[in-house]
Amino acid sequence: MMDIVTPGYMPHEALFPIVVDAMFTKNFLLVMFLGLCSFVGLTTNSETSKGMSMAVTFVMTMSAILTWPIFYYLLKPNHLMFLQTICFILVIASFVQLVEFIIHRYSPPLYRSLGIYLPLISTNCAVLGVVLLNVKEDFSYGASIVYAFGAGLGYSWVMLATAAVREKLIMRGVDLFNGFIGAFFAAMMMALIVVSYFSVVKL
Amino acid sequence: MAEKSFVGEIIRGIIKDNPVFVLVLGLCPTLAVTTSFANGLGMSLAFAFVMLGSNIFVSAIRKITPPGVRIPVFLLIICTFVTMVDMLLEAYLPPMYEALGIFVPLIVVNCIVIGRAEAYANRNPVLPSIADAIGISIGYMLVLLLIGSIRELFGTGKLQLVMLMSGAEGIKFYNIGNPLTIPIDPAVMMITPPGAFLTIGTLMLLFKIIGDRKRIRQLRKEGVEL
Numbered sequence: 001m002m003d004i005v006t007p008g009y010m011p012h013e014a015l016f017p018i019v020v021d022a023m024f025t026k027n028f029l030l031v032m033f034l035g036l037c038s039f040v041g042l043t044t045n046s047e048t049s050k051g052m053s054m055a056v057t058f059v060m061t062m063s064a065i066l067t068w069p070i071f072y073y074l075l076k077p078n079h080l081m082f083l084q085t086i087c088f089i090l091v092i093a094s095f096v097q098l099v100e101f102i103i104h105r106y107s108p109p110l111y112r113s114l115g116i117y118l119p120l121i122s123t124n125c126a127v128l129g130v131v132l133l134n135v136k137e138d139f140s141y142g143a144s145i146v147y148a149f150g151a152g153l154g155y156s157w158v159m160l161a162t163a164a165v166r167e168k169l170i171m172r173g174v175d176l177f178n179g180f181i182g183a184f185f186a187a188m189m190m191a192l193i194v195v196s197y198f199s200v201v202k203l
Numbered sequence: 204m205a206e207k208s209f210v211g212e213i214i215r216g217i218i219k220d221n222p223v224f225v226l227v228l229g230l231c232p233t234l235a236v237t238t239s240f241a242n243g244l245g246m247s248l249a250f251a252f253v254m255l256g257s258n259i260f261v262s263a264i265r266k267i268t269p270p271g272v273r274i275p276v277f278l279l280i281i282c283t284f285v286t287m288v289d290m291l292l293e294a295y296l297p298p299m300y301e302a303l304g305i306f307v308p309l310i311v312v313n314c315i316v317i318g319r320a321e322a323y324a325n326r327n328p329v330l331p332s333i334a335d336a337i338g339i340s341i342g343y344m345l346v347l348l349l350i351g352s353i354r355e356l357f358g359t360g361k362l363q364l365v366m367l368m369s370g371a372e373g374i375k376f377y378n379i380g381n382p383l384t385i386p387i388d389p390a391v392m393m394i395t396p397p398g399a400f401l402t403i404g405t406l407m408l409l410f411k412i413i414g415d416r417k418r419i420r421q422l423r424k425e426g427v428e429l
Binding site for chain 1: 227228229230231232234235275278279282283285286289290304305308309311312313314317392395396397399400401403404407408411412
């Protein structure tokens with residue numbers, strides 16, 4: 001499926017291509033289709049999508065940092081690779097819960113802007129997706145962290161852009177394209193841009 | 204449990220609670236794996252297996268599940284079935300396993316499965332939960348097959364699985380020279396990511412227009428001036 005779109009295989013240790021790959025050519029929302037539930041549900045206004053983007057970027061980076069050692073030092077030496085899904089989802093869910101407790105206790109302003117999105121994230125497929133992809137692509141520790149952070153940035157720009165488009169549509173009163181239908185057409189245009197641009201301009 | 208309401212539950216899952224078009228859940232696999240009819244079929248069968256298993260187990264242990272930790276319990280049950288289907292696919296259908304990629308393990312965080320466990324199986328006996336799982340799975344399968352066949356037909360000009368099954372030419376739309384077919388090249392864009400957004404956006408627009416017309420007719424029938 002991805003062969004048509006992506007311009008060849010990247011060397012693993014070159015970090016810049018990994019970032020561009022995660023942000024544009026393999027954008028999580030537009031090309032890989034991960035995290036679409038939050039995309040449809042939360043892009044109705046830009047404040048919400050800003051909070052969600054920040055939370056997702058943070059949790060993605062942190063779960064990449066946490067799960068890599070678990071997979072390579074705990075699961076792989078003991079030949080327990082089939083437990084990766086169950087292990088990763090538990091790590092992500094408990095980490096999210098922990099972060100929620102900590103910022104609720106120590107930083108109420110941050111909790112008000114970020115905390116309400118945290119419970120939504122443990123079942124967001126973008127977070128589990130980035131962790132599974134890190135393992136699948138055999139990234140090194142550094143590369144996997146960079147990839148997760150880039151994927152978070154890619155998620156953020158698409159969320160913010162779509163929220164802007166949808167706010168404009170609602171203000172103009174284009175009623176047939178309000179709601180998630182407008183989001184899908186906005187996403188289509190952005191996906192077209194990303195896919196076409198990077199299939200012409202090779203990295 | 205009467206026969207009629209079992210069937211009623213199934214039909215409710217297909218139409219009134221259609222997971223994609225009505226509840227707008229589980230969009231990631233719907234768009235990502237539907238590049239062809241066969242992939243859509245494989246994904247929806249894997250999904251149906253997990254959905255059925257999770258609904259049966261969640262509803263069987265619903266009386267001993269502590270309400271405070273019910274979400275982790277659901278996740279563990281779902282994860283067990285996902286790991287099973289993942290290993291089965293890897294062993295018996297390697298091409299399908301390659302094509303679906305990380306979207307098989309990602310059934311764990313599919314909002315439909317968790318949503319049905321929370322909203323239905325946790326509150327109802329086993330038999331209605333089975334009916335609910337079957338209905339939701341069929342509804343999901345129909346959507347995946349619809350989107351998959353639209354994208355494959357317009358993107359490649361033929362339906363691969365239909366051709367394999369009939370052993371003949373299959374369905375071809377873009378056959379130059381035949382007056383009954385459309386003489387243009389296939390639109391490759393339809394099997395790339397923008398095509399997925401275009402297909403689902405157009406389908407949802409279509410269903411919305413149909414729904415609006417139906418509602419207006421209903422209101423006219425009740426004598427409301429519009």
